[in-house]
Amino acid sequence: MSRLTLERQQVWIYLAAIVCGLALGSVAPNVAPRFETLLWPVLAALLYTTFVQVPLLHVRDAFRDRRFVLATLLGNFVLIPLVVWLILQWLPVDPALRLGVLLVLLVPCTDWFITFTQLGRGNTARAIAVTPLNLLLQLLLLPLYLWLMLPAADFSAALKTEEMLPAALALIGLPLVAAALTERWFEAKTERAVWRERLGWWPVPLLAVVVFLIAGAQVGTVLDAGPVLLTVLPVFVGFLLVAALLALGLTQWLRLPLEVGRTLAFSLGTRNSFVVLPFALALPAGWETTVVVIVFQSLVELFGMVFYLRWLPHRLFKSPPVAV
Structure with a gap:
């Protein structure tokens, strides 16, 4: 099995993991x-292997295509927050x-x-270049967005718990620093690049383990959350449609090229569910539904990406026929 085949089949892998x-x-x-004890180290490993794939030391590369960067920043950090x-x-x-x-x-x-940019005939180079910028900005802006959109009582109850923020930030910060150091180690010698490829195999199986552990540990919450999930299902489906139209x-x-437009659509349509999982998992008792909603969105999104792979290159961003 190739890594690309594994990534194409990931939605079924995650579904099987949740059912199990x-x-x-x-x-x-x-x-x-x-399961709750095992979840934290597995999630840390997932974040590390994912961050290793992001060119963290090359944020400046993103600014070479200024129109694409402008579109990405406007879309992800202005228009999408307004939609939300x-x-x-x-x-x-x-x-x-x-x-x-x-x-x-x-x-x-x-x-x-x-991955979906590559499968959907987008511009993979642009996607890779803008990814570290998206990662850094979201970590900086997420607290501001939550402060603006949540009632003060909910913000204080959920996100200012003394035990919660240090644990969540450490779980994200330590893998992020480790990934940056690993990237520097990769770039010191060209033959070390093979290790990036080897680590690239791990995010899918590790995420499958994460959702398996969450489903097993939160089975009562998941089963009780049926009405909640039915409420948010049309929201998540509608979000995918609106993101593509934006x-x-x-x-x-x-006036971006079509392949860059497809890249932008995949950027606006895909969300960083596993990066916010540490915050959700560290919430006080009574907030377990937050975790279930995040995992559920990632599954809806994966099915949505299967739809995107047909819709974007063949309909919404269809290349004009070549004149004979």
């Missing part, structure tokens, strides 16, 4: 504490649900965004 986790958690509920704020007005007044939606929709993806509008306004 729910089944095991149902028949053996005593595994929940062990509008979505929030139509959601039930459930703080855990709203926080899950905010966390998962406000941050652009840094991993399978590149990308089309920005592409036409800035």
Whole structure:
């Protein structure tokens, strides 16, 4: 099996992992504490292997195509937050649900965004170049977005817990620093580049383990969250459609090439669910629905990307026929 084949089949791998986790958690509920303990190191490993694929030391490369960078920044950090704020007005007044939606929709993806760009006939070089910029900006701006969009009481209750922020920031910060040091080690000698490729195999199986552990540890919450998930399903589907149309509008306004427009659509449509998972997992008791909403969005998104692969290159960003 090639790495590309593995990434193409990842949606089915994650679904199988969730089903297995729910089944095991149902028949053996005593595994929940062990799964919760295992989840943190596995998630740290997932973040590290994913960050290693991001050219963290080459943020300046993103600015070579200024129109694409402008479109990406406007789309991901101005227009998408406005869309999410509008979505929030139509959601039930459930703080855990709203926080899950905010966390998962406000941050652009840094991993399978590149894979789907490649599969969907986008510009992979542009995707790779802009990824570290997206990662750094989302980590800086997410607290501001949450402060602006959450009621003060919910913000204080969920995100200012003394035990929560240090744990979540450490879980993201340590893999990020380790990945930057690893990238520097890779670039010291060209023959070390093979290790980047080897580490690139790990995000899919590690994410499968993460969702398996979450399903097994939170089986009760998952089963009770059925009505909640039905509420957010049309929200997540609608978000994918709106993101693609925003990308089309920005592409036409800035006169971007079609393949760059497809790249922009994949950037706006994919979200960074596993990067915000540490924040959700570190929330106080009573906020477990936030985790379920984030994992559910990632599954909806993966099916949405299968649709994107047909819709974007063949319909929305279709190349004109070549004149004979």
